[in-house]
Amino acid sequence: MLYAGFMSATLPPFPKPQEPFEAPQLLEVGSAPEEPCLRADAARNRARLLEAAARLIAEHGVAGVTMEAVATAAGVGKGTVFRRFGDRTGLLMALLDHSTHKLQADFLGGPPPLGPGAPPVDRLRALGVAMLYRSVEQLDLLLAAQTEPTRRFSHPSLRALHTHAAMLLRQILPDADCELLAHTLLAYLDPALVHHLTRQCGVPMERLEAGWVDLVARVTRTEPPR
Structure with a gap:
């Protein structure tokens, strides 16, 4: 049947019970796998930006968190926030x-x-x-x-x-x-x-x-x- 052929072509076979299972290593949360370790000053800047964003949420809710508002609260340029987090979604995920x-x-x-x-x-x-x-x-x-x-x-x-x-x-x-x-x-x-x-x-x-x-x-x- 077409449906069965599609399923077998797209899904991997079930693992066999007798095969040993090795749990994959959990990903390090908070950064993309390819992101290099932050320098000490960059880490401090990142922490300051996140602290500013947390204060904005506490005072105005999530709607009050914009890239510009976070930059102003942290005393940095808006470009710094974009370079660190990419966009608003990246900031909120952080x-x-x-x-x-x-x-x-x-x-x-x-x-x-x-x-x-x-x-x-x-x-x-x-x-x-x-x-x-x-x-x-x-x-x-x-x-x-x-x-x-x-x-x-x-x-x-x-x-x-x-x-x-x-x-x-x-x-x-x-x-x-x-x-x-x-x-x-x-x-x-x-x-x-x-x-x-x-x-x-x-x-x-x-x-x-x-x-x-x-x-x-x-x-x-x-x-x-x-």
């Missing part, structure tokens, strides 16, 4: 890096169940719950930083989360296409969907959390916690 670093540190070396030491399905549940509450806390910033769809999934922070979710899934479902399945699961945690459900539909966080736990149980064919 602001998210601190919390992304913390989340990555928690699931790499923090206490279980989010960190190592718990069964993979428990870690997957904990990852989704942590991402849900992080999204609610930083919803406006997350939405503003994701205005360009073509850049959403290639950003190092999102790629690191996807890599981790796929690694956990492969430990639970070694015969599944865990790369694609991870995208499917993480779509439940999309900030735009969280915004729609919490602010437009009035869905409480307890229901979203329970929905995530139920989704993980159904996808992984495991029993939900009692």
